[in-house]
Structure formats: structure tokens, C-alpha cells
Amino acid sequence: MTWLSCCLSQSLWGTYCSYLNACAGFQSLLASDVYSQYQAVRRGEQEIPKYFNFASDVLDKWSEIEKAGKRPSNSAFWWISGKGEEVKWSFEELGFLSRKVANVLTKVCGLQKGDRIIVVLPRIPEWWLVNVACMRAGIVLIPGTSQLSAKDILYRLQASKAMCIITDDTVAPAVDSVASECQFLKTKLIVSKGSREGWLNFSELYKNQSADHSCVKTRIEDSVNIFFTSGTTGSPKMTEHSHGSLGFRPLLSERYERYWLDLTPSDVIWSTADTGWILTSLTSVFDPWVFGSCIFVHQLPQIESATILNTLCRFPIDTLVGVPTLYRMLVQNDLSSYKFMNLKHCMSGGEPLNPEVMEKWKSQTGLDIHEVYGQTETGIICSVFKGMKIKPGSMGKAAPLFDVQVVDKNANILPPGQQGEIAVRSKPIRPLGLFSEYIDNPKKTAESERGDFYVTGDRGTMDEDGYFWFIGRDDDIIISSGYRIGPFEVESALMEHPAVAEAAVVSSPDPLRGEVVKAFVVLSATFSSSDREHLACELQEHVKKTTAPYKYPRKVEFVQQMPKTITGKIKRHELRNKEWGRM
Helix, strand or coil: CCHHHHHCCHHHHHHHHHHHHHCHHHHHHHHCHHHHHHHHHHCCCCCCCCECCHHHHHHHHHHHHHHCCCCCCCCCEEEECCCCCEEEECHHHHHHHHHHHHHHHHHHCCCCCCCEEEEECCCCHHHHHHHHHHHHHCCEEEECCCCCCHHHHHHHHHHHCCCEEEEECCCHHHHHHHHHHCCCCCEEEEECCCCCCCCEEHHHHHHCCCCCCCCCCCECCCEEEEEEECCCCCCCEEEEEEHHHHHHHHHHCHHHHHHHHCCCCCCEEEECCCCCCHHHHHHHHHHHHHCCCEEEEECCCCCCHHHHHHHHHHCCCCEEEECHHHHHHHCCCCHHHCCCCCCCEEEECCCCCCHHHHHHHHHHHCCCEEEEEEECCCEEEEECCCCCCCCCCCCCEECCCCCEEEECCCCCECCCCCCEEEEEECCCCCCECECCEECCCHHHHHHCEECCEEEEEEEEEECCCCCEEEEEECCCCEEECCEEECHHHHHHHHHCCCCEEEEEEEEEEECCCEEEEEEEEEECCCCCCCCHHHHHHHHHHHHHHHCCHHHCCCEEEECCCCCECCCCCECHHHHHHHHCCCC
């Protein structure tokens, strides 16, 4: 038996086949030659294909089914601005428009297969068009949150050697301030109603461009996305994902995706994640479109409880995906005064969700919250599937196609109940879904492997029933409102201020965000200030201007000295343990 057939239990496979038989649209899709091949791969009868492109092999197939009248009359993409503007695209329209954008990137910008492009856009339709267009052209897309500072953008442009950047009026000034230091950057595209010197207007170009474009042939191991992750002791790492790990993976594990997303071609899914994170790529691009579902997007300049709740009442959203902070915000409202139109499935990921929040949401809405767990490097590897028993505080069981274990420092598998590091078996065969490598950082790539496993850096336990329980990071990464923040960048920003002699950054408990960034600061001997409260605000503003605003320390404590090792290294773990009452 192959590694794949070993993953598929007979009972679950029977359930999955029953689902396919009930889904006429997807059954038609699987009847095509290319999807018959995927079925054979899933059954272990055939090797994983050499070539794959999500745009041509999935999206265009749904377009064919749509034109044949075998898919429900449901949009593929549905966007609202919150101010009355609305965009709806079918799969056919998505294909037409994304081909025009692909021609902009290749014919106007001169980008070729394998070139890299940084895209820093909010939740606007152009972000989705660029994603699909890059797949068609074989261009590697590097997403970034709109909160990136000029320093963040400079680092990303230099590290990635990106030849093009696409952004809007908000971020363009920051790009202009550093562009002269980026020797590889050749083209700047702006999504704007107006013009800006030195920039090409994206909107005007793609509207006037031809839709005649042939999708390039991409190998399944070719890069499709690069995500920057936060580091504990250095700059963010470039995490590479392939066409296989993001696009082909859900085709192999559809029954799993069916259980955690619970989607059909008739369903509408709304993920509130920021466009800079892998969760958006998973829940608002690849996984829903495998099932031909409708991806709903609200521009959401700010996450506000009233806006979220009113949207759920006004629109036929079946599935909601959000970070725990979202649900913590929502349950602070009187939910009995809201009547959701269609909502039937709620999911939470990015950090652990408080059991009391789950209970309150359930009591007022009648809906369970299903937790999922994953990383930039892995995608979703654990989940509470729909219909599975919910154990409050647990992030569920391992996803099919992944062998997830809890291991010790020597990569030995630990028995149920023992605390260790959550890990994914990566040898002898690396599962499709894991990242390819940390680009230009073979040392970090090697360090992520221990024995036969990729180690996540997260500590946890597994119980007798196979449920996993998250305990905390094994390093110093701070997870706040779903954002993963490395202390190094925040400490570096603080050290630039003349008042700071030393700085250490750790997580601190917070009832809304789960945890927040806290800075311990030793003042410079030459600096004296009796107004510590004012100084704390000044340091916070300094960090906001130096790096992405979401990273700023919401708590600041001034200390006389730091706990250190014999070699002089600050003991962050001591500060963190004290903050969490573990001393």
C-alpha cells in the first residue's frame, strides 16, 4: 500500500464517496480526465502527477461545469465594501478577468515564470485577481499585510528579490521611501483611482488588456507562494509553498476538507483573516474553490463586532472562519438580538480559544465553534471536524494525510498525556502540505527537522482519544489575536530609542486578545524621566512607526536590570513565566 492509501480508512472513505455521489457538480468534475487522475492518486493506484496548476486544473474546470449548467447558480466570489459597493464573479468571470491580469504581469511588467511579486493589498477584489493571475503565469506571489512599515517593506523587497510590487495609495508612500535601495525592483503597480508618479495604474491596465492568455505549465513542486514568518532571534523567514502543498493538497484530502470546512458548491464561506496570512490563502482561495463554493469577502477596514454580526444577519453566509479574538469580541454583545441568515458552521484558528467563549457562543447562537490548528509551514494539520465530539480547549485530531505526534527532544514519540513538542512525520516521505523550505536559509530549514519529524515549535499533549491540546510556544513567538509576533523585531525597534539601554519582549495574558506584547525596558544611564507613563506611550508610538503597528507593546514595564545567563543573554523565559504566574 502507498503512503496515501494508508491514510484513508475504509469507513471514512465510504463516507466521502457517499458525499461525492450526492454532489452532482463535483461528481461531474471528477468525471473529467484530470480529476479521474486525482481519484486514482487518492486510491493509491497512481503516483502524484508531475504537473499541476490550480488555475487551469481546478478553477477552469469549475468554469466548464458552470457553463454546462451542472453547478448551482452561486457566485464563485462575492465582495462587499460595507458602503454599498458590491462585486460578484462566476468562475467564468474570474477566469476572464484573471487572464487579463496575467497579461498585465507578463506583457506590461515583463514578469516571467518563477519571478517573485510582493502584493500588499487590503481585502479588495484585486487581491484575488492577482492571486489567480500569478498562478496562471507561474509567478510566485508574496502576500503582505497593509500594516507593514517602510522598514518591513524594505526587508521583504531585498530578501525576496521581488521584481514587482502591487499595493494601494496607503502603502505606496512607504514603498517610494525605500525603492531606491531595492536593486531588483523593476515595476510598481498601484490599485488606485488616480495616478502616482513612478507607478503603473493597475486598474486601468487590466481593464484594457486582452483576456487571451494560456496558462503556463507548472510542476507540482514549483513555488506558488512565499510567506514571511516572524523569527525569535532574527529577521522574518521566507517560507516557500508549492503548487502541490497549497493547490493539490486539498484535492487529495477532500473528505478532510469537507469535514473541517463542510462545504458544497451551494455554500458561502467568509474568512475574516488578513490578506497577509496563509489562513486567507487556505480559507479564501484554495480550499473553498476545490469544492466550487462561494468565497465571501467584506472589506472590513476594521474588525468591529456590530459590522460582523450585521453582515451575518444580512447575507447568506454558511461558514465563518475567524481568530479567537473575533469570537471573544462577538460574545460581549447580546447575541439574542441578532438572527443569522444562514450560518451553520463556525471555525476558529490561529491561537487557542477559551472554553468559556465557546460555551457562551453556543448558548446564545446554538452553534458550536470548531477549532483548527496549523502554521505557515504546515497549513491545517489538526481540526475538530464537523460531527466530531468537541472537547473544549482541544484543537482536535490530526488531519488525514498527516501523521501528527507529540515528541521529546530526541524525536521519540511520547505516550498520551505526556507533554512534548507537536511534530509532523516528514520521513521517509515528506507529506504534501508541508512547506518546501525556508528560502536562502538552509540552517533554519535543517533545524526544523528532528529525526523523522518536522517540529512545529509548539508544545502540547495528546490524549487517549487522539485529541491534541496546545500548551504554548517552545520558543518566544507571541501569538496575539492570531498574529504571530517575533520579539526580535520589537526589541530592535525599542533599542533605536535613545532612552532604552536594554529591552526584552515577551507575551502577557490578555482577556480579549489571548496574549499581548509586553516590553521590559532598562533605561539608559544618561536618560532620566520621572513621567514613566508618558515615556511608555512614547516608546509605543516609536515602535508603531518603526515596524508594523500590530507588533507594538501594549504593556511596558521599566526595570532596573534583566535576568541573564552566565554568558549575558537575557532570560526571556523567566520574564514570560513571571508574567504568566508560573514562577
